Amino acid sequence: MFTTARRHLRNGGIELADIKYEIIEHVGVLSESPKGWTKELNLISWNGRDPKYDLRDWAPDKAKMGKGVTLTENDLTNLKGILNKLDL
Amino acid sequence: MFTTARRHLRNGGIELADIKYEIIEHVGVLSESPKGWTKELNLISWNGRDPKYDLRDWAPDKAKMGKGVTLTENDLTNLKGILNKLDL
Numbered sequence: 001m002f003t004t005a006r007r008h009l010r011n012g013g014i015e016l017a018d019i020k021y022e023i024i025e026h027v028g029v030l031s032e033s034p035k036g037w038t039k040e041l042n043l044i045s046w047n048g049r050d051p052k053y054d055l056r057d058w059a060p061d062k063a064k065m066g067k068g069v070t071l072t073e074n075d076l077t078n079l080k081g082i083l084n085k086l087d088l
Numbered sequence: 089m090f091t092t093a094r095r096h097l098r099n100g101g102i103e104l105a106d107i108k109y110e111i112i113e114h115v116g117v118l119s120e121s122p123k124g125w126t127k128e129l130n131l132i133s134w135n136g137r138d139p140k141y142d143l144r145d146w147a148p149d150k151a152k153m154g155k156g157v158t159l160t161e162n163d164l165t166n167l168k169g170i171l172n173k174l175d176l
Contacts, residue, residue: 085116
């Protein structure tokens with residue numbers, strides 16, 4: 001469990017310091033930037049609530065988080081269907 | 089092409105008014121909230137730049153946007169692989 005607070009940064013990132021979150025499961029890494037930020041799908045519990053899937057960028061060592069989206073299991077199922085229809 | 093400005097709202101949403109964006113392709117809708125916000129994967133050009141995939145919540149009629157993540161085609165390919173390994 002991590003306790004953090006957040007401050008919006010000029011680069012669009014969010015600095016942590018007052019949010020409680022716990023990464024329940026590291027599901028997968030989509031990519032890594034030249035500066036070492038990783039775009040990750042994780043299962044996260046925010047402020048002790050039920051965990052939700054979460055897609056966002058993270059600085060090395062999870063020191064900062066970027067903006068992201070929360071996804072339900074149903075969202076992931078539908079996203080999987082959408083991606084499997086794309087020519088990727 | 090839409091010209092918008094954005095203002096951070098208490099509910100975590102972003103109100104639009106000064107960002108230029110164009111939705112090049114509506115790729116798919118993951119879900120819809122009781123208030124009519126939709127979680128969508130789109131191909132969007134921001135400020136006239138090359139379009140990128142974008143996953144975020146939108147208010148009805150695209151009047152407001154929530155926070156989201158930008159995704160490259162490579163991100164989507166990797167995300168597809170991750171989702172296809174999950175028990176969904």
